[in-house]
Amino acid sequence: MGAGPPIAGGFSPVSSSADSPSARSDHTILGTGTPSKRSTAASLGTLGGGLGLRVRVRDGDVPLVLGVAVVDFNHLIGPTVEFAHPASLAEALAADDELSRLLPFLALPDGAHLSEEDYSYFHCAFNPRAGAEPNTEVPWGRTIFGISCNRQIAASDLLHKSSDVTRSMVQKAVIVLASQPVFGPVRDRLGVVTRAFFAQRDFGSTQILHDFYESLEAGLEGKAGENAIYMGTSLRELVHKFRHRTLVLLKMLLLQKRVMLFGYPVEMLCTYQYSLVSLVPGLLMNLRDCGSPMLDARTQRTRPTSLRTSDRASLLRYMGLPLHLFGADAVFQPYLPLQQMDMLQAHSWLIGTTNQIVTQQRDCKYDLLANIETMTFDFPDSKVERLVALTAADRKWMDDIVKTVEDTWNLPEGERPGFLGSDDDLRNRFEEYLCAFLASIKYADFVGRRGSQDPAAAGVSSPGEPNPLFHFGEAFTASFRQTPAYELWNSTTDEVIFDLTEPRHPMEGKVNAFSDVGIRLAEGLHDLKIEESLAPTRAAVSSAFAAGSSSLFRAFDGVRSEVNNRLEAEKARRAAAAAEREKNSPNGSPSGSRPESATALAPSTPAAANRPASVASNRSGNSTGAPTASPNASPGIDVRTTLGSVGSSISGFFGSRVASFSRATPPPPPPEPRRNSGRNSGLRPMSLAGSATAASPKKPGT
Known part of the structure; x- marks a missing residue:
């Protein structure tokens, strides 16, 4: 069992124990050069036993933080685990080949190289192989919750580069494994430590990871409650993104259908799923069976025998919450890699993926594919779509929630919304909706069993009262009654839980046909994304109008400036x-100028009045018929x-034209006089009018 010396009681990095690819393959957890199970277990077991931890963990005595690990993407053999701390985690990885094989792919999602930094949330389960007896604090038979932060750095920036670094970029991910989904408190710290780990430019120095683990243990002490777990969710973001269809997703979850979310980035993909799960009261704290289809520990739940109305947790237990949505043959995996596609054979699942290959599996078809990038819902079966269709009361209820979120969404910088529209407010509203739905089911069953013998036995019924399940959707309710979650809930809850919660829809009696049509039209227009589609056109038109207006104004300014010039x-x-004429004239009168009287008498006839001023002046100034230029x-x-x-x-x-008429040439002979010459004299050319009136030649003998 000889191996390289461990680093400070943790998992010995591969690069520190061997530099050659062949030597590295002896410690490979996954890749084409995967060694035998015994060699992997031996190396990991020896390296993880640096602290000599040999403590059997009892049920209920599980630490919140299970350990910290580092995954490296090796371009020769694939992703591998190169560091694990404490020794308890390394011991678990040595005893479970499946966990050590899948962990690198869960931590380094597809497309990790496309972003500078991204986070991945995932679930896994510890199941040691037969014959192995690891001494570890990692619990088995329950879900382990993991969060990873992946980054990349240029190989040329490393201070110490091992021989197996063959490409220009080096990708790694730092992982935190926990027994509860405390992603909110861990996420920010993990990002800071990962950036500092990369800033060292020496991945052989892992002391910062040891200190990180110790600080997590101390910092998360007493923070495993409901508030700490809800820190990683954002119901406001979920409602803002999916709007009315948020309730469609919740109904699909309640029916235990196969729901797949597709899109990028991975962190947003995972956060939407956790926010959706948090809509079911108490479910986020009871996900111990969601990591594998083989886990089903909550089926042993019994009916509560006591109730404290002042205790919210006691009230939820009495109402049968949380629903056991992820039990036997059901899986919840926020990020599903290709290596876990066999999980799609389960009867029910909620998964997220960034790979289209997962969405194209014909033998494991989804019931709903929600694309978070294009915001489209794909229902292969129209019957399922009709089952989860919103009723008029559902639409009115969701419309109030959406308006509340939208009204408090774009607040000024530094200002936060009050309780109205906050995550707590939204969570309370969905809790009220779900409790009313469950109470209505029990009430309908109660009335159905009693019939008309005692309709007011519970103090809430009356003859002729409508079915309270109508506003929730009768087809949806009938489908919910066929789920394993309903069977377990119905068998472990009291028959008269409607004494605590009124069995009616929150919007019952508040909906009319006209308002429902308005809500449908408004949401349909929003789904068309007219604003987003017209935004480029609107911007182009505004820009063109501004440019055209500026050009037009510049043209007017140019014309005005030209006229002034x-x-x-x-x-x-x-x-x-004028100055030149005064200078050349001896008597101070401009040469060639005509008297004002001549100018005034020039247009004496109608024909002359329509002539140009230059021609008229020639006629008045020179009556001989030899015009000169004025x-x-x-x-x-x-x-x-x-x-x-x-x-x-x-x-x-x-x-x-005037210049051509002003040439010193003799006028042509006058035409022969005609009988109607007086009537047509006004139609003669302007140059001939003066000749006709100045002299009339006579024939001899007349």
Whole structure:
């Protein structure tokens, strides 16, 4: 049984005992090079016996923290356990080959390399092989609860790199095993220790893990109660995520159907399942049989003989709670690796997975697949979907819960919700719902047995009263009566528990058809995710509108600026032209300018009034029929160009035409006079109008 020297009474890391891959395979717990059972047991047993712990654990004397372990992902032989502390845990791993084989895959989930840090919650059971008598504090015949924190580091950053590190990244996970699901108090401490363990850059130094185990033992003392266990759940997150379908999940759980949650990250996947289980009062503290289909210790439960109404735990026991949902042939595994797919053959399970291969098993088909990434529910059998469909009272009840959570969800930073909408408030509401459901079952059975002989024997019934199970769903209730959980509950509870809880739905008498239609429409619109779908479109439209508005405003500013610039330039040009004319004129009068009287008398006829100003001035200034270009014509046209680029183009067009008419060429001979010349004189060309009125040639002899 010779092996490398153990480290401070713990599990000797493989890297410290051997450096070669061949030597490492002698200590491999799982992989292609798995050694024989005897060699594995011998090495682990010797390494775990460093403290010489040989104490037989009695029933009921189980420590809360069972130990700390480290799992390494070896690229040559697969994931392995390379460290375990205390010696009691190493002894248990040596005696149970199945536990030592599965533990690395439970701690290092699929896709662990995709994130910098992630957590995995899992369940396992200690079942030593035949003939082994380990001296360990790890209990057998019950569930062991594990939580792991996995991280990765670049191989080049390690201070001491062993020869079996062949890739650029090194993945490891630090595990805490406990006898109760105290994930909430452990989770934050585990994350801090894991980050510090990686920050050392030397995985051979495990003293920090020894200190972590000792601090957990002291820090969790007296924290195995209900409040400590609920710290790892978030009912607000569950209701915010699944909304009305939270009750659908609970009904599937009560019917002991096969429920599978799929998605990533692993921690969120596991937290949703624990939050769902916590909706059943007391169930989270009674999961000792959920780790394996072979475990079933709670079937020996007997009917309570006493009741203390001031004690909540006594009231719950009298009501038959918690329901035994995970017993024989039932499994609850928050994270299920491929190596545990044989568990899918159980009759009932609640599992989570990140691998689509698990979701595609035809021989072990699920009853409900809930995708936490797309928020879709897949029911292969429509009959099951109808069994768990919400009634009008259920929808109204869940709608009040959802509104309470949504109203207190986006609070200002640093502000927490009060009791209304808190986890305690939600837990109390679901407890009230479940107790009312169970009391209604007992009440319906009581009335059915008594018939019409004594309808008011219990003081709560009256003739013609409707069935109290109607608002919970009669088909759902009938299916619940066929479950093993109902059989055990019915046989261990009193017949008149409805004396403690009113046998009626919390929303009975508070629902009408119109409000139910509104709830259906509102939830249907929410399921369509219109807000999420239109968010990119809304953002694009807003961005385009803002960009278009800015461009339009810039265009207007540009036009206005251009007009102002043209006006200023025109004023400066006219001032310069006026100064030049004054300078060149001896008498101070601009050359070539016409008198104001001529300008006023120019448009004397209708035809002349419609002519351009430059043509009219030519006609009045020169009556001989030889028009010349007026020096004032151009400034008049240029002033109008300041109205914009369009006006400038138009004035340029007319300016070119005027220039062509102003050439010093003799006018063409006048046309022969016609009988209707006076009527059509207004239609003649503008250049001919002046010639016709200035001189009328006469024929000889007339």
